[in-house]
Amino acid sequence: MKILHIISSAAAGGAEVYARDLSIEMAKRGHDIFIVFLDRASEAGRDLSFENAFLKQLQKNNIKYGFIGQKARRNPIIGIFSLRHFVKSFNPDVVHSHLYYGAVFSLFLNGVKRVYTHHNIRLRANKSIYKLLDLRIDAYIGICDACKRLLEDVTKVPVHHIDNGVDESRIIKKSQYIENNPVKLLFIGRLSDQKNIGLLLEAASYVRGSDFLLMIAGEGALLPELKALSEKLGIASKVRFLGNVIDVKTLLNESDVFVMSSAWEGLPIAQIEATLAGLPVLVTNVGGCSEIVNNVGNGVVVNVDIGEYSVALEELVNDYSIRLKFHNNAIKNSWIYSITTSVDKHLSVYDSL
Known part of the structure; x- marks a missing residue:
């Protein structure tokens, strides 16, 4: 054809x-x-x-x-x-x-x-x-x-x-899910209004307990604004803006949790990549994000709300046993994507x- x-x-x-x-x-x-x-x-x-x-x-x-x-x-x-x-x-x-x-x-x-x-x-x-x-x-x-x-x-x-x-040839599946310090949180996507990264940064500023590193991979016009916001929130030392990353599979493999705080979505490829790699995810309940989580059982879905998001993020950062359970589910069930x-x-x- x-x-x-x-x-x-x-x-x-x-x-x-x-x-x-x-x-x-x-x-x-x-x-x-x-x-x-x-x-x-x-x-x-x-x-x-x-x-x-x-x-x-x-x-x-x-x-x-x-x-x-x-x-x-x-x-x-x-x-x-x-x-x-x-x-x-x-x-x-x-x-x-x-x-x-x-x-x-x-x-x-x-x-x-x-x-x-x-x-x-x-x-x-x-x-x-x-x-x-x-x-x-x-x-x-x-x-x-x-x-x-x-x-x-x-x-x-x-x-x-x-x-x-x-x-799946573009994915390196995590063969082991070990407890890391700091916990590496990863966002992948365009730095745009749709991705609502300001909510993610604000939620990160409320997290207490275990140390974490938030890595933001992507390009877009909002980069200067988001860098300034991380400084204002006092978390600049815990945030890394990586720019456009070509070797995504290695970045996923080296991360602990995939995070996304979108205001709207379809069925995000970045979330599917993270799921196939074996990562726990934290996503907002927009578009088809919850469908992936419900089908695979590898994460938490919250409303587009700073309170809900920050509570869920803090729990994932601090509870290795929950992250490990979500990882195992991802490895077992993600083949459907x-x-x-x-x-x-x-x-x-x-x-x-």
Whole structure:
């Protein structure tokens, strides 16, 4: 099968990494894959070294790719004709968009099946856009139950639930879970309003008892503001801002607890990576975060509330026995979020169209 994926950029975002893993696994199974990127890293203000590493992985797996350019966000005509150019040269059976810009551009194609995956619990586009998409989209995919229900409220086209997955070859599972001092807490993600890192920092400032080190891996415009906040809260000596990290698997393996305090989410790839690595997690009850924890049994879910979050964080930092139990559950149950399971379900959807 010839499959063309459309994603925003070759960046460290969860949707982008997931689409890359899907593409690589599909290519390994003998499918012909082409990826169209909307933005270059330089246009989107993303890490250029990560883009280079991302593209090298595609090349290694014989996956072709091309770029539309950020101008298409302001002028859809550019996106429509650029995508038609790629489709004419590649001749795919399925065009699968992972952002609504790509889904809109795909409406003007002929002779292909169209799939759109929504990667967040917020629509971001006006609901009327989905009436337009319904004219030619053949199937929608929601990455968690909450996302599926969200889509079902705005479309009459079939919506499939396929959980995000992670390529386990990118993960080093913790073979032993020892008691460390300080306890290493890890956040991975973009430094944005969505990730609500201010709540995490404030909660950390209330933690008493065992020593801890909070490592924040990611890039974003809020970095200066978050550094200033850690200073103001008096915890700068316990916080490390690591920037964009390419060797995520080693960082996960060397950590003790994965923490995330998002205001909204879809089904976070970073949380799945941490779960497959065998880490206990502390997450907020947004999007599909609780679905992962409930299915695997490896952590604590709290509301987006500083009081609840700080109490749960202090308990995890101070109670090794709870962390060990969550680790064991993660090792035992996390297989359901493997990329192979996700690819099986995607191919089944494509075949049904």
